[in-house]
Amino acid sequence: EAQVTQNPRYLITVTGKKLTVTCSQNMNHEYMSWYRQDPGLGLRQIYYSMNVEVTDKGDVPEGYKVSRKEKRNFPLILESPSPNQTSLYFCASSPDPGQGITGELFFGEGSRLTVL
Amino acid sequence: SQQGEEDPQALSIQEGENATMNCSYKTSINNLQWYRQNSGRGLVHLILIRSNEREKHSGRLRVTLDTSKKSSSLLITASRAADTASYFCATVDPYSGGGADGLTFGKGTHLIIQP
Numbered sequence: 001e002a003q004v005t006q007n008p009r010y011l012i013t014v015t016g017k018k019l020t021v022t023c024s025q026n027m028n029h030e031y032m033s034w035y036r037q038d039p040g041l042g043l044r045q046i047y048y049s050m051n052v053e054v055t056d057k058g059d060v061p062e063g064y065k066v067s068r069k070e071k072r073n074f075p076l077i078l079e080s081p082s083p084n085q086t087s088l089y090f091c092a093s094s095p096d097p098g099q100g101i102t103g104e105l106f107f108g109e110g111s112r113l114t115v116l
Numbered sequence: 117s118q119q120g121e122e123d124p125q126a127l128s129i130q131e132g133e134n135a136t137m138n139c140s141y142k143t144s145i146n147n148l149q150w151y152r153q154n155s156g157r158g159l160v161h162l163i164l165i166r167s168n169e170r171e172k173h174s175g176r177l178r179v180t181l182d183t184s185k186k187s188s189s190l191l192i193t194a195s196r197a198a199d200t201a202s203y204f205c206a207t208v209d210p211y212s213g214g215g216a217d218g219l220t221f222g223k224g225t226h227l228i229i230q231p
Contacts (some may be wrong), residue, residue, distance in 0.1 A: 004158075035221075042223035043159075043204070090158055104149065105206075105219065107158035 002027045006091050006108035013081055014116050021076045021111045023091030029106070031094040032074040033058070034066065036087040037110075043090070049074055081115040088112050120148070120188075120205040120222035128228040135192040137225040139205030140185075146208040148181060148188050153202045153224070162190075162203075195229045202226045 004025045013019055025032065033048035035058075045058030049068040063085055065077040074093075078085060089112075092105040120139045129135055139148065147166045151159040165172045165181045165188065172179045178191040192199055202224040209220070 040223070043221040045220075088156070092159075104161035104164060105151075105159070107160070109158045110156065112156075 002106070004091055004093055004106050004108035006089075006111045008111060009109065010112050012114045012116065015082055016080050019078050019081060019113075021078075021089055021091075021113070023074045023076065023108060024072050025074075025091075025093040025106070026072065027093060027095065027106065028071065029093035029095045030071070031096065032068065033092045033094075033105070034064070034074070034076050035090045035092065036060065037090060038087050046076065046089075078113075081113075083115050086113060086115050120207045120220070122203065122205055122222045122225040124225060125223070126226045126228070128230060129195060130230050131195060131197055133195055135195050135199070135227055135229075137190045137203050137227070139188045139190070139207075139222055141188075141205075141207045142186065143209060145183075148179075148208070149206045149219075150177075150179060150188075150190050151204045151206060151221075153204065155201070159204065192227075195227075197229050197231050200227060200229045 007022045030051045034046040035043045037043050044060045046064050047058055047066040049055045052068055052071050055066050055068055068074055088110050090110050091108040094105050120141045123138045145167055149164045150162045152162055153159045163174045163179050165179050176193045181188045204221050204224045206219050206221045
């Protein structure tokens with residue numbers, strides 16, 4: 001089944017404790033992206049990747065890191081989480097990294113992160 | 117970056133009625149997409165309409181696009197309880213520098229279908 005898989009789905013952690021949210025897709029998509037969703041603010045892009053070893057900042061990259069060593073995986077790293085990073089995070093992928101996306105995004109089920 | 121704005125923010129209707137949501141955006145676009153999100157779940161792509169198209173259908177969904185007014189509407193006909201969800205429009209800015217990073221989402225319309 002074609003899917004984007006995120007782990008963990010739920011996590012409660014404390015300020016400063018490094019964590020990684022994994023994202024894996026089995027559709028051989030070139031483009032992958034991370035979003036956070038907060039009430040009243042909608043979806044905001046954190047980082048995206050056009051292909052292996054190619055990553056770039058989205059609208060809200062501060063406090064986050066990503067890597068794209070393999071095509072299928074795009075982990076989101078919070079080196080020193082803070083309470084303002086409490087949010088619902090989504091990973092998404094698309095087969096089309098070209099001249100402006102023309103196709104659809106496939107989303108994971110989300111990872112709800114709480115930083116105390 | 118530009119962003120679509122959905123209207124209304126929330127909509128509650130009876131099962132069987134039609135639901136209409138609108139999206140306005142600020143600059144030119146390559147295409148506009150609509151997504152659905154069930155509570156706390158990932159977004160699911162519903163339909164894409166290109167800038168040179170005016171109307172598109174998919175099952176009970178009808179999307180229109182008016183580039184002169186920079187607006188789009190999503191119509192769900194004969195609504196069902198299972199249509200209860202948030203609906204987002206997403207626009208692709210051709211001047212974003214190229215690539216899929218040009219996709220930006222609105223804040224969504226929360227649709228409730230009363231049984």
